[in-house]
Amino acid sequence: MTQTNKLWLRHYPPQVPATLTYPDVPITQFLIDAANDYPNREALVFLGKSMTYRQLMNDVYRFARALRRLGVGQGERVGIMLPNSPQAVIANFASLFVGAIVVQINPLYMRKELLHQLRDSGAETIVCLDQVWPRVQEVKPETDLKRIIVTRLSDYLLFPKNWLYSFKTRFEGQHASIRYDSQTYSFLSLIRNAPSDPMEPTCQSTEDVALLQYTGGTTGLAKGAMLTHRNLVANCCQAEAWLYKTRRDQHYSFVGALPFFHVYGLTAVMNLAMRMAARIILVPKFDLDLVLRLIAKYKPSFFPGAPTMYVGLINHPKISRYDLSSIEACLSGSAPLPLEVQEQFEKISGGVLVEGYGMTETSPVTHSNLLWDRKKSGTIGIPWPDTDARIVDMNTGEILPPGKQGELQVKGPQVMKGYWRRPQETEKVLKDGWLSTGDIARMDEDGYFYIMDRKKDVIIAGGFNIYPREVEDILYEHEAVQEAAVIGIKDDYRGETVKAYVVLKKGKYVTAGELDRFCRGRLAKYKVPRVYEFCNELPKSSVGKVLRRVLSEEEKKKQLPSDYKQDA
Incomplete structure (x- = not known):
């Protein structure tokens, strides 16, 4: 098989071209176009307050001019440490307007993580929430x-919510008394004291880096992936092509x-909504009750999410009271999507939920x-337009035929420029445009x-x-x-053995022995978990991805495991 044998193209609907024409513009142009074409459309809804595209554009101009007055310019890094909110959208686009490189930072980061990201990026400016200001001040x-x-x-x-929120944070001791000074x-x-006159975005080339998005650091210190304006524009256009039933003259809601501080949320929600001149229903913190109320009230069409979000919704005790029928399409990413979760969510909402990969x-x-x-359940689907993919032998690099397992490599206009200030790390994963993903995969005869x-x-x-996902799918x-979640733990005889961490549904009960018998009827003997641990929750990333590395680290700290063990 060669890289030109794109078996998947035969499954493309007639409306989706294999190759797209990408506008040679910075990502900010999507917001400019939306504001020019639909100035009175709602762009953002935030806890009851709405903001039109004209209002959003004006505040972006104001903040961009404020940044320029402060001396922020071309190529400088601006950290954004905010939850989903109007400020997060404004700060992102305003920073790009002045030619800066955005560095998205998780507001939950503590000292070590925050310090590494600020030092590594060399950020000289940061936009943060008052509640995290003490942490920023400490590492400054x-x-x-x-x-x-x-x-x-x-x-x-809006009043009185703004007053009530301030009172609540003071009462709970979360309110920080900010000391404003020359820095x-x-x-x-800054917004109020700057003019809203339009300004041209400062972008020398669409190959300029727009975003330093840090990886999760699962193999060491987090690295900053350099994503250019062209990368972000391309992925947005690819997503729009995939949503081929949508029309820009209709007002959709996401x-x-x-979280926008994760590239999945930044592209699949923020940037894509700007491209489609759609409305974003902002959720500052994922709360099941809040999300259900917002869906029932605002009737969104699209709900990009992570499997844990859908798991939480379908298991909500009051799910039958809410109308989710407005949801047309959901793309699940960041972690494997169990078939049972997909089927239950589609039954409840009437919409389509598919798994993706990136x-x-x-x-x-x-x-x-x-x-x-x-669509094929259990697969990540097929490559997007202009995206090539192949499976290679992990030892020799030889391209493997359909059905064979190896490492997945991808190539396309959305692939990063490289890692920030890490040429050697870049060379390890990026060769001739092909990115080695580190994921073990296979392609079937249909190109899925x-x-x-x-x-x-x-x-x-x-x-x-033994592949943890295969075992996890059976447990689901x-x-x-x-x-x-399944990990490998040390075993004196086998080298490693399988341990499963299990969260039970509310009101349900099962023993480790029952799970063992269940798995033995569906898995080869050597794949069956030998150790089970029941827990209330699993450690997750900001987008709901289960962190197996955290479970592995915790396991290593244990001297004597006290979990139930099955005999071989």
């Missing part, structure tokens, strides 16, 4: 930070529950199942791709390769299991 002397811009969630709430500024004051390094999406045509697991997560027990089939 050890970084290049010159400007701290602080905002409160209440800054964009600490109020976001709201559930904005995926990486921080690919802006992020490369594959997904078709939304309104043929299956992710078996992360290369580093493979469990080798007695010489056999049990009626009592809500979530499951």
